[in-house]
Amino acid sequence: MPKRSKLPIIFDYEGMGTNPSNAEIQKARPLQSLSETDLTLSEFKILDAYLARINSHDPDKRTVQLEKGELEKVLGVSEIKQDDLNKRLRHLFQVIEVKDESKRKGFKLINLFEEADAEQDKDGLWQITLTCTPSAREYVFNIDNVGYLRYRLKNVINLTSRYSYVLFLYLLDNRFRKSWCIDLADLKALLTCNADRYKQFKFFNAEILKKCHRELCEKTDINFDYKPIKRGRSVSAVEFTVNTINDGLEEQLHSEHLNLDDTSQNNEFIEQNIDSSEPIEIDYGSELSNLLGNAACDNEFSIEQVRVLQDLVLKAAHTHDHIEMCNYLIAKVHKMNVYAPQKEKRFSYLCSMIENEIKE
16 A cells, blocks of 8 residues: 655644734733743744734634744844754743633643744745644633733834843733832842842843833833832832833723723712712822722722722732822722623622732
8 A cells, every 4th residue: 555645734824924023912911921931032032923923813723834034034133043943942842830810829830832843944044833732722812801912023023132022011011000110129020130230229220121221112112211219218119101102002902901091081970979078088099099980990889889999908908108009909900800891790809809818
């Protein structure tokens, strides 16, 4: 019997067009925890090239072929050595821990890819075929339920610093706040700046933050400022302010994001719903009451519910600093928007989240 010839592989998706930098990426928010792995900037770009080519609403099609020369464009190089490519692809096959807020008091381990096929032509250009694993599909396809970031490949394709890449996604994910603070220790952990040298803010600022600021403002669609926040004589936090986001990225402000600037709607809500003879007492910053009363929460909370939430936030945040409490509440409301879309369940869900943290 003659030997049956091997059937050709049928790729789900091939290539990203003549200008791959314009391709759009939709990345699930739980994949933000990849910043805590040892993935390199090149490996992040390979992953983004894969995500830029798939249809995130078609989980049955998991195989992508990057045509000859596309990977080189994504990585910004003219040639890739076989050993280097082998190492980068192998690194993408490692087991990673995904921080999924839907997994209470637990974690999830997955592999991103199950197969990679690399072929080199006579000119040294690589053709790469990647297939994600079934376990990764939850964070690659149909990602509306877990929330996602949307950005163009051109925003990361020219970055030369892993720090800039991670900070870009962080700023993009938090841009709806306009201006907010992050604890300095948390920021260093996010950027994996663990060297003893960076214990002194002047080195961390000069060698990391300033360089990231310059590169992101020059090479991406996001423009931002930052400043150190001191407690006593030491810097304890960094305040970020996102000024502009171009290239239509503002369209990412979907219903799951918070609109903190809609003061007109907030004032209208207060005038229509609050009896002036029985005002709500605000002891810890008007921003907190605005968040609870304005369009950020879809004008859905009654006076009594606002009071309950204010008291819960005060207990759970363990602080009277209104900025910290607002940041705490923003995080909880964002989670509520993702996991409790039904309006009648949102208040109880939000209260339960905060009450559980108080008990813990």
